[in-house]
Amino acid sequence: MHCKTFHKKKIVIIFTACILMMGILGGRLVYLMIFESEYYQKLAQDLHERERSIKAARGRIIDRTGTVLADNRTVCTISVIHSQIKDPEAVIQMLCKELELSEETVRRRVEKVSSIERIKSNVDKEVGDAIRAYQYEGVKVDEDFKRYYPYNELASKVLGFTGSDNQGIIGLEVKYDEYLEGISGTILTLTDARGVEIENAKEERMESIPGNDLIISLDYNIQSYAQQEALRVMEAKQADYVSILIMNPQNGEIYACVNVPEFNLNDPFTLNSGVSTEGMTEQQKQDALNQMWRNQCVNDTYEPGSTFKVFTSSAALMSKTTSVNDQFSCPGFKIVEDRRIRCHKVGGHGGQDFTHAIMNSCNLYIQ
Numbered sequence: 001m002h003c004k005t006f007h008k009k010k011i012v013i014i015f016t017a018c019i020l021m022m023g024i025l026g027g028r029l030v031y032l033m034i035f036e037s038e039y040y041q042k043l044a045q046d047l048h049e050r051e052r053s054i055k056a057a058r059g060r061i062i063d064r065t066g067t068v069l070a071d072n073r074t075v076c077t078i079s080v081i082h083s084q085i086k087d088p089e090a091v092i093q094m095l096c097k098e099l100e101l102s103e104e105t106v107r108r109r110v111e112k113v114s115s116i117e118r119i120k121s122n123v124d125k126e127v128g129d130a131i132r133a134y135q136y137e138g139v140k141v142d143e144d145f146k147r148y149y150p151y152n153e154l155a156s157k158v159l160g161f162t163g164s165d166n167q168g169i170i171g172l173e174v175k176y177d178e179y180l181e182g183i184s185g186t187i188l189t190l191t192d193a194r195g196v197e198i199e200n201a202k203e204e205r206m207e208s209i210p211g212n213d214l215i216i217s218l219d220y221n222i223q224s225y226a227q228q229e230a231l232r233v234m235e236a237k238q239a240d241y242v243s244i245l246i247m248n249p250q251n252g253e254i255y256a257c258v259n260v261p262e263f264n265l266n267d268p269f270t271l272n273s274g275v276s277t278e279g280m281t282e283q284q285k286q287d288a289l290n291q292m293w294r295n296q297c298v299n300d301t302y303e304p305g306s307t308f309k310v311f312t313s314s315a316a317l318m319s320k321t322t323s324v325n326d327q328f329s330c331p332g333f334k335i336v337e338d339r340r341i342r343c344h345k346v347g348g349h350g351g352q353d354f355t356h357a358i359m360n361s362c363n364l365y366i367q
């Protein structure tokens with residue numbers, strides 16, 4: 001009798017423990033299947049689908065004469081698929097040779113167990129074709145586009161350039177990025193759990209959509225001519241920089257916007273001064289580059305000075321507050337309110353009429 005109660009107790013304890021454990025496991029199951037399902041589904045999908053992106057062709061930048069100022073060049077991205085490589089040593093040697101990379105870099109990427117590993121992007125098409133010709137299994141050569149500026153320095157600070165992912169960094173390239181960039185496509189391949197492509201499973205391609213072309217008011221010929229002139233003036237005056245802005249006053253269209261020294265858009269991270277960025281801190285380097293990329297026409301203020309005398313003197317004539325024959329004396333300065341305005345001629349221009357004041361560009365008379 002005594003013994004039986006003891007057994008009964010034991011059974012109840014074990015039974016309760018079993019129920020509790022099943023409850024915990026069941027709860028965990030519910031948690032994984034309902035709350036975490038998205039995460040695991042994605043994980044499985046990543047394993048079974050291999051995605052490679054197809055870069056969209058970026059829209060071109062074209063001037064008013066139809067001259068293409070920013071274009072695309074076909075380049076290749078080289079990747080490896082670990083599970084498909086038959087002879088890793090041969091692949092490593094070939095990639096080192098063709099891509100001019102260190103063996104250590106290539107080996108690390110080739111031997112890494114992943115569904116796809118990018119070795120190098122922005123590879124010249126000729127090199128990509130050469131790699132494709134080896135026909136090594138597990139080596140993928142995908143074509144994409146790289147920004148290319150046919151005229152190197154022309155209107156560099158206006159056009160701007162793009163980064164490694166083809167996104168605009170400065171200038172029109174960043175201002176109109178959303179219109180220019182286009183939409184990337186994808187190549188989707190189904191694989192089994194080991195990453196081997198499933199035979200007969202069709203490759204799904206979502207083609208990329210090219211970006212829009214941007215047509216600007218700039219004129220290639222006027223821009224080139226203005227750039228030559230600016231360079232000539234910079235040389236003659238020993239100036240640090242010279243800017244020229246040519247605008248149609250009827251509608252505000254900009255025909256030319258020059259800021260010399262310009263920089264090479266195909267090599268925007270090399271200083272145009274010839275100074276090496278080596279030994280500079282990251283901050284110094286960035287400051288120097290920002291200075292070089294700066295579009296002075298747009299970013300700097302410049303007091304109109306004597307060029308504005310045309311407007312003030314015309315206004316004075318039109319309002320009849322003065323006439324062409326009015327006499328006026330310039331002692332070299334004039335006190336207006338609390339300040340002393342000086343003429344550029346320290347001793348003063350003396351007596352002069354309106355015509356001579358304009359001829360002398362006398363500060364007191366006209367401003």
Ligand SMILES: [Zn+2]
Nearest residue numbers: 330343349362
């Ligand atoms: Zn004067």
